Amino acid sequence: MLNKSALVYDDLMQKIDQEVYELGTYLPSENQLCQLYGISRETGRKALGLLAENGYIQKIRGKGSLVIEHRQYEFPVSGIVSYKELAQKMHVTTENLVYSFESPVALPVQAFASLGGEVKPVPVTAIKRVRIIDGEPDIIDKDYILTSVVPDIPKRAAADSLYAYFEGELGLDIAYATKEITMEPANSEDREQLGLDKGAYMAVVRSVTSLADATAFQYTESRHRADKFRFRDFARRTK
Template identity: 70%
Template sequence: MNKTSLVYHDLFQKIEEEGYPIGSYLPSEHQLCNLYGISRETGRKALAMLAEDGYIQKIRGKGSMVIEHRQYEFPVSGIVSYKELAEKLHIKTQNIVYGYQPNATLPLADFKSLGTELTAAPVTAIKRVRMIYGEPAIIDKDYILKSVVPEIPKRAVEDSLYAYFENQLGLMIGYATKEITMAPATDEDCKHLAIRKGAYVAVVRSVTSLSDARAFQYTESRHRADRFSFRNFARRVKK
């Protein structure tokens, strides 16, 4: 880990633990140099990373103020694996794999609203329940095109698909298109999310593409409505 990342993670940890509470200011670039024994450029980069991630706002003449950042809990925008997000937020989680079909067919009708023109294709179908602090919160249904990823080992299913795609296969994940809807809970939802019939779930569907624009992952995440909130951090960028 380079010096910029070390400083970033130390400041991030102190913000999370409220060593720097919301509304307070982080040390200046000059002070960071003295505190961490780094160059001013390294300190500037670490602060820029915190600003980009929505933890601070740079205010001219005053410095870097810590802002409300808890809106990053389970953001819908962005492309991040569940494991990466859980580690970042320090959440105690568990994955329960209850469906694994290495030779299935993509349920294309479920994703037509996202604009894909793909016809039914062979996929590896994976179903997992995401447990948060011992309570079922999310069902993730992933459909991975076999034309891009012919095989997915069970250990990757139980751990992290993205770690396998990027670190083992060298795939470059580029972007995703997503939609959010509300839907009545199915029998499957009631069983695996421990909710009653008649309840609603938040459904997040996405199509993820590689950097060469090939769509390869189709995901349907079904969230307990009482555990779901759509929050995002947006920063205006002037042209």
């Protein structure tokens, strides 16, 4: 059972997606939302604030909440969304080929190093996967998960969805991630796994994922074929 503002957010978001509220029109006013959902104004405003933040609406003082053009669901970088979740929303067929699985193994992972100290080897589960999208291998994912947080990862979880295992089965509360995108020449592993020529480029997304108690527990290096990579973002100007 979610809270009221989240329920209102979901409902409005769905109705925008289904064009019950069409692009270029206004949502019901805040007072109308109070009556429609039986909530207080601040609760409705919390839902509207989330919609604005995520690019569904633009609030205009004195007028209302205007439905604006919204980015379609895009590929695997925007926000924290698991592969499986994305594939479902995008209606593409994806396969997941685990070609390396080591557990436990001690590796010096920069992301898990304490501040200022040197990078010591820590026990992790190391997983390497190739993502096959519509029959074509496009992405290599290398995951390093702290053994101290997740002692054991069944191989079926790696082949299916790590996030579903962490959240659904272990009850971990995944809160946030920092990501960095760079462009780098393909290495021999890239070329081998994805069948690329020499001189090919890769979009590399490195990310550190943390739980609600702020412990960083997962480091991921996601290497995308440059010609297939696309990242979309919605940003608001802060003053």
